Amino acid sequence: MKPSRVKTLVNKPPKVPQTPNNKKRPRDPVEVYCRMRPLAEGQTCVCAEAVGDTAVRITPPEFSLAFKSGHRNATQHTFKCVFKEDAAQKAVFDKVGFPLVEDLIQGKDGLLFAYGITNSGKTHTITGEPDNPGILPRCLDVIFNSIADVQATRYVYRPDGSNGFDVFTESEARTEQSKNKGKKIGVKARAEMSDYGDILRISETRRVEGAVDEDSNYAVFVSYIEIYNNYVYDLLEELPFDPIKAKPPQSKLLRENQQRNMYVSGVTEVEVKSTEEAFEMLYKGQKRRRVAETLLNHESSRSHSVFTIRLVQAPLDPSGEEVIQDKSKVTVSQISLVDLAGSERTSRTNSSGDRLREAGSINAVLMVLRTCMETLRENQLQGSNKIVPYRDSKLTHLFKNHYDGEGKVKMIVCISTSADDYDETIHVMKFAELTQEVVVDRPESVKQDVGLPSGRRRANLIYKQALHEAALKETEVADPTAVPAMLAAVHPFQLAFNVISLQKYLSEVCDVSVLSEFKAALENREKIRAQLIEDLKRKQNTFRAHLCAQEQEMSALKASVQDLNSAKSVKEKASREAQKLKVIVSSQEEQLAALRADVESVKAELALKSSELDRMAENLAEMTKQKDILLRTTEQYELDNRDLQCQVASLHAEHQAQLQEKETIQKTMTGFVSKEREKFEQMSRKMEKDLEVKNEKLRQVKELIRNSPCPRTPFKEKNSCEGVNGQLQKGTEQVQVEQQQQQQKQQQPAADGATAATCTPTVPAPVKGKGRKRSVSENWLEHKPTDIVDNGELLQPIMKKKKTVSTPTTKDLNNKQVDKYCLQHQEQDSDGDVKTKIFKGEIKQTVGGGTSVQFTDVEVLHHSRPTTFRKPTSPIRKMKRSASANQCNSSQSSEGTTDRSGTDEEWTDVETRCAVAIEGRPGSQPAFTHAQLSRRGPNRVQQCARILQL
Numbered sequence: 001m002k003p004s005r006v007k008t009l010v011n012k013p014p015k016v017p018q019t020p021n022n023k024k025r026p027r028d029p030v031e032v033y034c035r036m037r038p039l040a041e042g043q044t045c046v047c048a049e050a051v052g053d054t055a056v057r058i059t060p061p062e063f064s065l066a067f068k069s070g071h072r073n074a075t076q077h078t079f080k081c082v083f084k085e086d087a088a089q090k091a092v093f094d095k096v097g098f099p100l101v102e103d104l105i106q107g108k109d110g111l112l113f114a115y116g117i118t119n120s121g122k123t124h125t126i127t128g129e130p131d132n133p134g135i136l137p138r139c140l141d142v143i144f145n146s147i148a149d150v151q152a153t154r155y156v157y158r159p160d161g162s163n164g165f166d167v168f169t170e171s172e173a174r175t176e177q178s179k180n181k182g183k184k185i186g187v188k189a190r191a192e193m194s195d196y197g198d199i200l201r202i203s204e205t206r207r208v209e210g211a212v213d214e215d216s217n218y219a220v221f222v223s224y225i226e227i228y229n230n231y232v233y234d235l236l237e238e239l240p241f242d243p244i245k246a247k248p249p250q251s252k253l254l255r256e257n258q259q260r261n262m263y264v265s266g267v268t269e270v271e272v273k274s275t276e277e278a279f280e281m282l283y284k285g286q287k288r289r290r291v292a293e294t295l296l297n298h299e300s301s302r303s304h305s306v307f308t309i310r311l312v313q314a315p316l317d318p319s320g321e322e323v324i325q326d327k328s329k330v331t332v333s334q335i336s337l338v339d340l341a342g343s344e345r346t347s348r349t350n351s352s353g354d355r356l357r358e359a360g361s362i363n364a365v366l367m368v369l370r371t372c373m374e375t376l377r378e379n380q381l382q383g384s385n386k387i388v389p390y391r392d393s394k395l396t397h398l399f400k401n402h403y404d405g406e407g408k409v410k411m412i413v414c415i416s417t418s419a420d421d422y423d424e425t426i427h428v429m430k431f432a433e434l435t436q437e438v439v440v441d442r443p444e445s446v447k448q449d450v451g452l453p454s455g456r457r458r459a460n461l462i463y464k465q466a467l468h469e470a471a472l473k474e475t476e477v478a479d480p481t482a483v484p485a486m487l488a489a490v491h492p493f494q495l496a497f498n499v500i501s502l503q504k505y506l507s508e509v510c511d512v513s514v515l516s517e518f519k520a521a522l523e524n525r526e527k528i529r530a531q532l533i534e535d536l537k538r539k540q541n542t543f544r545a546h547l548c549a550q551e552q553e554m555s556a557l558k559a560s561v562q563d564l565n566s567a568k569s570v571k572e573k574a575s576r577e578a579q580k581l582k583v584i585v586s587s588q589e590e591q592l593a594a595l596r597a598d599v600e601s602v603k604a605e606l607a608l609k610s611s612e613l614d615r616m617a618e619n620l621a622e623m624t625k626q627k628d629i630l631l632r633t634t635e636q637y638e639l640d641n642r643d644l645q646c647q648v649a650s651l652h653a654e655h656q657a658q659l660q661e662k663e664t665i666q667k668t669m670t671g672f673v674s675k676e677r678e679k680f681e682q683m684s685r686k687m688e689k690d691l692e693v694k695n696e697k698l699r700q701v702k703e704l705i706r707n708s709p710c711p712r713t714p715f716k717e718k719n720s721c722e723g724v725n726g727q728l729q730k731g732t733e734q735v736q737v738e739q740q741q742q743q744q745k746q747q748q749p750a751a752d753g754a755t756a757a758t759c760t761p762t763v764p765a766p767v768k769g770k771g772r773k774r775s776v777s778e779n780w781l782e783h784k785p786t787d788i789v790d791n792g793e794l795l796q797p798i799m800k801k802k803k804t805v806s807t808p809t810t811k812d813l814n815n816k817q818v819d820k821y822c823l824q825h826q827e828q829d830s831d832g833d834v835k836t837k838i839f840k841g842e843i844k845q846t847v848g849g850g851t852s853v854q855f856t857d858v859e860v861l862h863h864s865r866p867t868t869f870r871k872p873t874s875p876i877r878k879m880k881r882s883a884s885a886n887q888c889n890s891s892q893s894s895e896g897t898t899d900r901s902g903t904d905e906e907w908t909d910v911e912t913r914c915a916v917a918i919e920g921r922p923g924s925q926p927a928f929t930h931a932q933l934s935r936r937g938p939n940r941v942q943q944c945a946r947i948l949q950l
Contacts, residue, residue, distance in 0.1 A: 405441025
């Protein structure tokens with residue numbers, strides 16, 4: 001009867017909860033190794049060199065970005081071990097890979113990263129070449145060399161799809177073999193299979209001694225995945241062959257089992273029985289892996305690949321024939337070898353399209369890995385409990401259990417010694433230093449203790465061999481193939497003294513002779529048994545005594561070994577410290593020599609600089625004097641230039657104004673003079689008739705003035721005709737000037753709502769402003785800057801309720817009681833006069849809760865320079881005077897009189913003389929008092945005479 005298989009979901013013993021007793025597990029730092037790639041052909045400049053076996057010095061070249069930014073000092077980085085350029089693959093495996101294989105057979109997990117920039121030798125370190133294999137092929141060789149005699153039959157262990165394994169009997173395994181033996185290999189799978197037998201490969205002959213349990217059966221399973229653009233793909237998955245349109249591979253999901261271990265759901269796990277079969281799977285996956293050519297690498301990995309080796313082991317049953325059919329007794333350990341894609345800069349690879357997107361995804365995953373390391377280190381150093389962002393990338397999420405104490409973590413940092421790669425290499429070294437500061441729990445060995453004695457496999461083999469020989473002798477079977485059937489019918493515990501002859505006796509006819517012989521044999525056996533028991537007791541006592549002595553000796557040896565180990569550790573620590581001190585001293589001596597050389601060069605440079613500084617100081621003093629002279633000359637020239645520019649501008653403005661006035665007057669008076677000339681002629685004929693009367697009256701006034709006893713200002717005689725003509729000429733000119741001024745006022749823009757106010761020496765009465773009537777509820781915010789000059793304008797806007805500020809604030813504008821706003825601004829026009837503008841607006845609330853000002857009106861206050869006041873004269877009266885003066889011009893010249901100035905004409909003119917009165921008092925000096933006479937009156941000459949008589 002076949003034993004029943006137990007279906008449980010346990011592939012490892014459950015995790016022990018953290019308690020005060022088991023919380024203090026020993027912890028080890030992440031082991032980081034460094035491997036240096038030699039220079040390629042054509043490269044001569046080196047930026048990295050090994051300092052001993054544990055340190056690397058990085059020197060920035062002059063053309064690097066770090067050197068240009070000021071980071072010019074060499075840096076030294078320490079590692080667990082440094083493999084120089086000439087280090088062999090076997091040396092790297094002995095230091096890094098072989099301890100992982102030992103832990104694998106003992107039931108411990110391991111994780112190995114290959115980290116570095118692109119084209120730094122990561123794939124070469126992990127995979128290598130057939131004639132120079134890397135860590136992965138050598139690990140497979142050592143595993144199969146170690147478990148060669150204790151491998152289980154194929155299909156005894158089968159994956160259950162939940163990161164565990166089911167256990168089957170030998171008969172079920174043979175049945176499964178017969179089923180899969182007849183399966184046909186697909187066309188695509190046959191094309192992807194490499195002819196491994198034609199490849200010449202150097203194998204590793206070492207094996208792990210003392211770690212393999214001979215009473216357990218082992219099996220090896222491999223899987224190969226890649227993480228491309230943060231998606232997980234199975235490289236060993238059998239895809240259906242379609243010659244027309246190939247089906248793209250489907251991405252896999254990451255899941256968590258009941259023990260909270262992460263795994264790739266649905267990944268293909270292939271059972272291999274030799275290194276050759278494992279290499280078939282490796283090369284099959286490498287053909288599917290995504291690689292591409294860049295400027296820095298002809299075969300650049302565009303994804304992160306993970307090759308996992310899982311070792312399954314379970315103890316044998318009491319007979320030593322088959323594995324115990326209990327899934328809880330199965331132990332699974334694994335090694336994950338991760339070949340990380342190299343970090344790269346787009347500026348050097350000139351990537352575009354898919355290559356650029358792949359580079360971005362690679363750098364993003366590496367950045368997440370760095371962030372996880374930083375968070376772990378911070379939590380461990382500071383005792384914080386920050387969440388480690390494992391889920392930000394599939395790579396860190398898949399291996400998060402290793403950082404929680406589920407296995408040993410190692411990293412090989414591959415660097416390029418070329419100076420062209422310095423800027424990328426220095427970042428890799430910083431990440432390596434960060435990783436060494438992270439510590440993880442030390443994994444513990446997992447062995448199943450089933451309570452059965454050891455040596456079950458060996459006893460079963462001896463029993464089979466003896467049974468086989470006895471069966472051949474007793475049955476004389478000529479055909480040896482019939483022996484296994486006979487052996488299968490006998491139980492192993494039937495192997496005892498004379499068992500074969502006892503069965504022979506029992507099978508024959510029982511008679512007295514046989515029984516007596518059988519009785520004698522039993523008695524003899526009883527005597528032998530008693531002797532054996534006594535001998536056993538004696539040997540037990542002797543063995544117990546020897547054992548006690550051995551235990552005492554062992555305890556003494558343990559104490560001595562402990563002392564030796566402590567002394568050894570102290571010595572090793574001292575040697576390491578001494579080695580470090582030697583390295584530091586050598587580096588300090590080199591730095592000291594370099595500093596001394598720098599000091600000497602700096603002294604020489606200082607001497608040169610000091611002499612040059614003295615010379616430059618003399619030149620500076622001389623140049624300072626010249627500069628002062630030039631500055632004074634330049635200032636004087638600038639002042640003169642500004643004065644000249646102002647004069648030229650004023651002259652140009654006056655000239656333009658005169659030209660404009662002249663053109664305006666010419667256009668205006670062209671038609672007006674012709675029309676008025678006829679009127680003047682008619683009036684002149686009328687005035688000739690009255691001329692004689694006026695001359696007589698004038699003569700009488702002159703006589704009256706001459707006969708007056710008061711002193712007076714002498715009047716110059718002037719012909720009346722000349723006065724009339726002068727009056728007419730002055731009237732014409734006055735009319736032209738007034739019309740010109742009127743046209744200039746009409747040309748000023750009236751749309752801006754400005755109110756002009758002309759200030760004269762005679763101060764008129766205050767005029768009420770012509771502004772718009774404001775509502776009583778208007779509250780004004782007057783924005784009046786501090787540089788506003790008060791010119792005393794009479795016309796001002798009326799603002800009954802106002803608040804004047806020099807600089808408005810948000811609080812002033814947000815005041816709900818203020819609804820009006822005005823801003824005063826002053827500027828100078830082309831004539832040098834001050835013009836004041838008042839911008840008016842309304843304060844409105846905005847949708848966002850603020851305020852805005854909407855300007856609605858602009859008022860202009862123009863302040864001009866005062867001019868000489870002259871009483872205006874009507875144009876008709878001036879034209880009449882001009883005409884009369886022209887008619888009498890001939891008579892005046894015949895009398896021999898000379899031309900008078902404008903002042904004399906004013907005194908001789910009747911209208912002017914009537915506007916002036918002379919007051920004289922007895923006993924006082926004469927004084928002149930001016931008084932304006934009314935234009936409306938019967939006889940202005942008589943009024944003037946009466947004033948003079950007073």
